Amino acid sequence: MWRAFWKWRSLQFKVMMMNIAANISSITRRSLHDELVERLRTLIVEGTLEPGLKVPERDLCEQFEVSRTPMREALKVLAADGLVTLTPNRGAWVSKLTLPELEEVFPVMGALEALSGELACARISDKQVAAVRKLHDRMVVHYEAGELDAYFAVNQQIHEAILEAADNETLSAQYRSLSTRIRRARYVANMTAERWAQAVDEHEQILNALEARDAGRLANILRQHLSNKFATVKEWLLAQEEPAS
Amino acid sequence: MWRAFWKWRSLQFKVMMMNIAANISSITRRSLHDELVERLRTLIVEGTLEPGLKVPERDLCEQFEVSRTPMREALKVLAADGLVTLTPNRGAWVSKLTLPELEEVFPVMGALEALSGELACARISDKQVAAVRKLHDRMVVHYEAGELDAYFAVNQQIHEAILEAADNETLSAQYRSLSTRIRRARYVANMTAERWAQAVDEHEQILNALEARDAGRLANILRQHLSNKFATVKEWLLAQEEPAS
DNA sequence: TTATTGAATTATGAATTCATAATTACGTCA
DNA sequence: TGACGTAATTATGAATTCATAATTCAATAA
Structure with a gap:
């Protein structure tokens, strides 16, 4: 009888903790990379980064105070999206609107x-x-x-x-x-x-x-x-x- | 007269070199990252990497003999494509077909x-x-x-x-x-x-x-x-x- | 015996470092 | 003067390293 109770009690608690964990992660967790993708997308859409211009990787890294690794990951994703164009060994350009x-x-x-x-x-x-x-x-x-x-x-x-x-x-x-x-x-x-x-x-x-x-x-x-x-x-x-x- | 000739000659040569360069780059140039995206996509589509399973990042790096940097960039792109699912701080899973x-x-x-x-x-x-x-x-x-x-x-x-x-x-x-x-x-x-x-x-x-x-x-x-x-x-x-x- | 706690291990995210390719600057020659 | 070749600089691609988060495992207590 008691064992059944505790088993149930434990299960309830687990479920509760899972819910809390799910809530917290959905609110606070954001990788640097995701943040960058969003910020860069905004910069491009709003025209701060002008179409046809080279993406100033170094400057952006300094401005956002991140290293090149997450920045480059973000650029890869944006390239897959078509917002920037990557040329091997020659860097990234903001895609033109032709x-x-x-x-x-x-x-x-x-x-x-x-x-x-x-x-x-x-x-x-x-x-x-x-x-x-x-x-x-x-x-x-x-x-x-x-x-x-x-x-x-x-x-x-x-x-x-x-x-x-x-x-x-x-x-x-x-x-x-x-x-x-x-x-x-x-x-x-x-x-x-x-x-x-x-x-x-x-x-x-x-x-x-x-x-x-x-x-x-x-x-x-x-x-x-x-x-x-x-x-x-x-x-x-x-x-x-x-x-x- | 001669100057005009050399100018023309030089221009011709430049155009030729540009064409050659364009051809070479389209044939040989492939970043490790691009290569990986394609290979991983094949692995997933052909079912070698089974849906729902965790992507064995370490194993894949060893198998392809690359470091984690290009591998992670590739996974980010595949995630944008919907083939893999990334959970912050918990790695990558092959997306399920539901x-x-x-x-x-x-x-x-x-x-x-x-x-x-x-x-x-x-x-x-x-x-x-x-x-x-x-x-x-x-x-x-x-x-x-x-x-x-x-x-x-x-x-x-x-x-x-x-x-x-x-x-x-x-x-x-x-x-x-x-x-x-x-x-x-x-x-x-x-x-x-x-x-x-x-x-x-x-x-x-x-x-x-x-x-x-x-x-x-x-x-x-x-x-x-x-x-x-x-x-x-x-x-x-x-x-x-x-x-x- | 089962659940919980904390240490050990492992994996991930991101910075740094290194090698190489591309670009620029400069000097030389026609 | 302008084209060519070479050296210096810069930027890129990728490996490595480091800090931190997640997971596993063992020990303990109920």
């Missing part, structure tokens, strides 16, 4: 986003739909106030919310990887008033399709939406390149 | 493969179509002879050929990454005679759609084809898991 590359990336993102829409329609809860609608309304407010930065921020949250509703980590990871690569371009591309209005209109359609759980329609609109965004970015990129030549 | 994971990966692959079909229809040349048809015929011969391994090999070549015709490196990279993750499962899943016949029939339809450049139809068939393949793999996986429980 038009041919964008023309490759956008269709792939379109396919992934369309899939996310389809999956989301099948799985999204009423509560989640309401949350997206709320985000949408907030985005429209920012649009009407002409607040571009805030608009973009909420815009991205909406796409993230749909992605989350799709409940597919593989899809999310792939999408985010591509999204990161072109984010630099997406942010800098200034929209004309006309295009902005069109984008907001498309978002209205996205919401309607989502609320109606019309997977096919949502997929099409998302694809179209991204295609239009690409046109905007393309124009901006061509305008950028002309003065140089 | 049913939930497969249920995530297959739809994404479906979307990517459908896109590859669409793009291929728009861009493939008559010559390339003929090459794919040739592969297809060879595959059918292997089917009729009941040669499963050879059938799979040619099968994969067909999908690769369509991917190449799509002419989108980003798409190819993403597809290959996912394909690698599930290849283990695809190979082990034995097909019934019925399913095999169905798969060959689907491939016949794929070829017809490709020859007709019917993008929509090809996309649908490819998606369907992959969906059926998933069903096969799923059955096999469930059959595998049962005896264990």
Whole structure:
């Protein structure tokens, strides 16, 4: 009788300790390497590290106060992600955003986003739909106030919310990887008033399709939406390149 | 006059040397790290390193006669690819192939493969179509002879050929990454005679759609084809898991 | 006998060191 | 003056070393 009790008691305790351990590790544990990957990714996406330039490995090591080992590991991972380009014995460069590359990336993102829409329609809860609608309304407010930065921020949250509703980590990871690569371009591309209005209109359609759980329609609109965004970015990129030549 | 000649001569030589350098580097230059990534990937895909097991870092270093530095860099890259799982301070494990994971990966692959079909229809040349048809015929011969391994090999070549015709490196990279993750499962899943016949029939339809450049139809068939393949793999996986429980 | 504690062992993360490849700077020659 | 070759410098790839975290094992107590 007592032995059974202690056995049970011990098991309970073990389970508790495992939970605590799981919580602690998920909160505090971060390898230097992971930290670096994230920081460097931010530096590249935000344009602090300019495309086409050599990655100043030495400077970065000094700035982050780490040795070359974790820095190099981080660069390898970013290279696998396509954000930096490694040339054997010649170091790392920040990948350039070229038009041919964008023309490759956008269709792939379109396919992934369309899939996310389809999956989301099948799985999204009423509560989640309401949350997206709320985000949408907030985005429209920012649009009407002409607040571009805030608009973009909420815009991205909406796409993230749909992605989350799709409940597919593989899809999310792939999408985010591509999204990161072109984010630099997406942010800098200034929209004309006309295009902005069109984008907001498309978002209205996205919401309607989502609320109606019309997977096919949502997929099409998302694809179209991204295609239009690409046109905007393309124009901006061509305008950028002309003065140089 | 002479100066202009020498200037020209020098330029010619420089261009030649650059070409030679480019060729040499593309042939011989391989960092230890790259080599390791490829070798380890093979070991994992072919099942030598079994899913769920800890990666024997020390043993692998000894076997390949390299130090831990390039080995760890390689593991980081493979982790970004999803083939191994890294736990901070606890090392690397070969990622398991779970049913939930497969249920995530297959739809994404479906979307990517459908896109590859669409793009291929728009861009493939008559010559390339003929090459794919040739592969297809060879595959059918292997089917009729009941040669499963050879059938799979040619099968994969067909999908690769369509991917190449799509002419989108980003798409190819993403597809290959996912394909690698599930290849283990695809190979082990034995097909019934019925399913095999169905798969060959689907491939016949794929070829017809490709020859007709019917993008929509090809996309649908490819998606369907992959969906059926998933069903096969799923059955096999469930059959595998049962005896264990 | 079983669970817990603490020491010993092992493995991991990161810094340092070393060898080699690439780049730059300089001097020489046409 | 400009091209070529060589030396000096710098940067990269990889091995080694070191500190610390995790695991194992043995001893002890309940």
